[in-house]
Amino acid sequence: xxxxxxxxxxxxxxxxxxxxxxxxxxxxxxxxxxxxxxxxxxxxxxxxxxxxxxxxxxxxxxxxxxxxxxxxxxxxxxxxxxxxxxxxxxxxxxxxxxxxxxxxxxxxxxxxxxxxxxxxxxxxxxxxxxxxxxxxxxxxxxxxxxxxxxxxxxxxxxxxxxxxxxxxxxxxxxxxxxxxxxxxxxxxxxxxxxxxxxxxxxxxxxxxxxxxxxxxxxxxxxxxxxxxxxxxxxxxxxxxxxxxxxxxxxxxxxxxxxxxxxxxxxxxxxxxxxxxxxxxxxxxxxxxxxxxxxxxxxxxxxxxxxxxxxxxxxxxxxxxxxxxxxxxxxxxxxxxx
Amino acid sequence: xxxxxxxxxxxxxxxxxxxxxxxxxxxxxxxxxxxxxxxxxxxxxxxxxxxxxxxxxxxxxxxxxxxxxxxxxxxxxxxxxxxxxxxxxxxxxxxxxxxxxxxxxxxxxxxxxxxxxxxxxxxxxxxxxxxxxxxxxxxxxxxxxxxxxxxxxxxxxxxxxxxxxxxxxxxxxxxxxxxxxxxxxxxxxxxxxxxxxxxxxxxxxxxxxxxxxxxxxxxxxxxxxxxxxxxxxxxxxxxxxxxxxxxxxxxxxxxxxxxxxxxxxxx
Numbered sequence: 001x002x003x004x005x006x007x008x009x010x011x012x013x014x015x016x017x018x019x020x021x022x023x024x025x026x027x028x029x030x031x032x033x034x035x036x037x038x039x040x041x042x043x044x045x046x047x048x049x050x051x052x053x054x055x056x057x058x059x060x061x062x063x064x065x066x067x068x069x070x071x072x073x074x075x076x077x078x079x080x081x082x083x084x085x086x087x088x089x090x091x092x093x094x095x096x097x098x099x100x101x102x103x104x105x106x107x108x109x110x111x112x113x114x115x116x117x118x119x120x121x122x123x124x125x126x127x128x129x130x131x132x133x134x135x136x137x138x139x140x141x142x143x144x145x146x147x148x149x150x151x152x153x154x155x156x157x158x159x160x161x162x163x164x165x166x167x168x169x170x171x172x173x174x175x176x177x178x179x180x181x182x183x184x185x186x187x188x189x190x191x192x193x194x195x196x197x198x199x200x201x202x203x204x205x206x207x208x209x210x211x212x213x214x215x216x217x218x219x220x221x222x223x224x225x226x227x228x229x230x231x232x233x234x235x236x237x238x239x240x241x242x243x244x245x246x247x248x249x250x251x252x253x254x255x256x257x258x259x260x261x262x263x264x265x266x267x268x269x270x271x272x273x274x275x276x277x278x279x280x281x282x283x284x285x286x287x288x289x290x291x292x293x294x295x296x297x298x299x300x301x302x303x304x305x306x307x308x309x310x311x312x313x314x315x316x317x318x319x320x321x322x323x324x325x326x327x328x329x330x331x332x333x334x335x336x337x
Numbered sequence: 338x339x340x341x342x343x344x345x346x347x348x349x350x351x352x353x354x355x356x357x358x359x360x361x362x363x364x365x366x367x368x369x370x371x372x373x374x375x376x377x378x379x380x381x382x383x384x385x386x387x388x389x390x391x392x393x394x395x396x397x398x399x400x401x402x403x404x405x406x407x408x409x410x411x412x413x414x415x416x417x418x419x420x421x422x423x424x425x426x427x428x429x430x431x432x433x434x435x436x437x438x439x440x441x442x443x444x445x446x447x448x449x450x451x452x453x454x455x456x457x458x459x460x461x462x463x464x465x466x467x468x469x470x471x472x473x474x475x476x477x478x479x480x481x482x483x484x485x486x487x488x489x490x491x492x493x494x495x496x497x498x499x500x501x502x503x504x505x506x507x508x509x510x511x512x513x514x515x516x517x518x519x520x521x522x523x524x525x526x527x528x529x530x531x532x533x534x535x536x537x538x539x540x541x542x543x544x545x546x547x548x549x550x551x552x553x554x555x556x557x558x559x560x561x562x563x564x565x566x567x568x569x570x571x572x573x574x575x576x577x578x579x580x581x582x583x584x585x586x587x588x589x590x591x592x593x594x595x596x597x598x599x600x601x602x603x604x
Contacts, residue, residue: 066554066557202570259465
C-alpha cells in the first residue's frame with residue numbers, strides 16, 4: 001500500500017475517534033429536578049425556560065428542569081424520603097434545615113453558601129379583599145374584628161401560613177409591646193378563621209373560587225396572581241402598616257447532585273436566580289427582587305417590614321415556640337374551637 | 338296491588354332523583370366546565386404535552402397493573418376455591434385488606450418501606466434503584482390498592498361450581514394447565530372479564546395512594562387524577578375539567594364494556 005493512503009486511513013481513524021469522544025460533550029442533555037412550594041409554579045415555568053436558553057448559549061448543553069410543587073413542609077418531607085431533587089426552592093429555611101438535620105442531604109450551614117441568606121427574592125404578607133373592601137379592612141386590627149371571616153392556611157403544613165401567623169404576631173408585638181397581648185391578638189384572629197387549608201394555593205382557591213371569607217392573608221405574589229388570573233374587578237389588595245419580610249430560600253441538595261453528577265449545572269441554576277435576568281423574572285412574577293428592578297419597581301409598595309431574626313430569633317426558635325406539637329399555635333387553636 | 342305499584346313508583350323515583358343528584362349533575366358539570374370555552378379550546382387543552390404525558394403514564398401503569406393482578410387474582414381465587422389448606426381464612430382476610438385500609442395509608446406504607454429513610458431505603462439507594470417518587474412506586478401502590486378486584490369476583494363463582502369438572506378432567510388424563518384452560522377458564526370467563534374491567538377502572542382513577550408516592554414531578558410522575566388536581570390549583574379550571582372528562586370517558590367506556598360483557602354472559 002502506498003504510504004499516502006495509509007496516512008489518510010490513519011487520519012480518518014484518528015478523526016473518527018476524536019469525533020466520537022467529543023460528540024457527547026457537544027450535545028449533553030441534562031435533567032434537573034426543582035422541588036418547590038405552592039405559589040412558585042408560574043415563576044419557575046418562566047425561569048426554567050430562560051435558564052435553559054442561557055445554559056445552551058453558554059455551554060451548548062440542553063437542560064430540562066422538571067418541577068414538583070406542593071406545600072413546603074410536605075415537599076421537604078418528600079425530599080427527605082428520597083425524592084431526588086437537585087435543588088430545592090422552598091417557603092422557609094426551617095424546611096431545608098430539616099433536610100440537613102434528618103437526612104444529611106446537605107450541610108447544616110447551607111444558608112450561608114449563597115448571597116442574602118440564600119434567598120434570591122423575598123416577599124411579604126398582604127391582604128386580599130373583595131372589590132370595594134365591604135368590611136373596610138385597612139390594617140391587622142380590622143382583621144380581628146368580630147364578624148370578619150379570615151382565610152389563611154394551616155401553619156402546621158403550610159409555609160405561607162407560618163409567615164401569616166408571624167406577621168400578625170409581629171404587628172401585635174410592635175403595637176402593644178408585650179407577648180401576652182400578641183398571643184391574645186393572634187388567638188382572636190384564628191377565632192375568625194372558618195377553614196384551614198393545607199397549602200397557600202388551596203387557601204387562595206377557597207377565597208377566590210369558592211367565595212368564602214372576607215379577607216385572605218396571602219403571599220404578596222399569590223395575591224397579585226389571583227388578581228391577574230381572576231379579574232381586577234373582583235378583588236383588591238390591601239397593604240397593612242407592618243408586615244414580615246418573608247425569605248423563601250433556595251439550596252443545592254449535595255447528596256443528590258453528587259450522585260447524579262449535576263452539581264455544576266445545578267449551581268449555575270441557583271446563581272442565575274441572582275443574575276439581572278433572573279431577578280427581572282422574579283419581579284415580573286411579583287417576588288421582590290434583591291436587585292432593584294427598573295421595570296417593575298412601582299409594583300412593590302413600601303411597607304414597614306420586620307425580619308424573623310430580629311423579632312423571633314430565627315426559624316428554629318420560632319418553629320419550636322409556635323408551631324411544634326404543643327406549641328403556641330396548638331394552644332390557641334384548641335382554645336379558639 | 339295498587340299500593341305496591343305506588344310504592345314501586347316512589348322507590349324508583351327516589352333512586353332516580355338520587356342518581357341524578359350525585360351522579361348525573363356532577364358529571365354534567367365536568368363536561369360543561371370542559372366545554373366552557375368551546376370545543377376547539379377543549380381540544381387544545383387535551384393536546385398539551387404534559388397532559389399527554391399524564392395520560393400515557395396512566396395507560397402504561399394500567400398495562401402493568403392489570404395483567405399482574407389478573408394472574409394474582411386467578412391464582413388466589415383458584416387456591417381458595419378449589420383447595421383446603423392451613424391459613425385459608427387468613428389469606429381471604431388479607432385479600433380484603435386493601436378495601437379496608439385508606440388509600441393514603443397504603444401509600445404511606447410504601448414510603449415507610451421504600452423511602453430513603455425507610456426499611457429498604459438504604460439498600461435501594463446503594464443499588465441505585467428508585468422506587469418511591471418514580472414509576473415503580475406508582476405501579477406498586479396501584480397494585481396494592483387494586484389487588485382484591487379479580488379475586489373477589491372469581492372466588493364466589495369458583496366456589497359455586499365446585500371441583501367436579503376439574504376432577505373429571507384430571508381423571509381423564511389432563512394435566513394442570515389443560516384442566517385450567519379447557520375446563521376452569523370457560524366457566525369463569527365472564528366473571529374474570531368483569532373483574533378486570535373493575536380493576537382497570539380503579540387503577541386508572543386511583544388518587545390517594547398514588548398521590549403519596551408520586552412526588553408530583555410534572556410530565557414525569559403525574560397520573561391523570563393527579564394532573565387534574567394540578568391544573569385546578571393553577572387556576573386552569575377549563576383544563577382541569579377537560580382532563581377530568583378524559584378520565585370520565587375512560588370510566589364510562591369501562592362501564593359500557595361491563596354492561597356488554599354482562600349481556601354476553603347472560604346469553
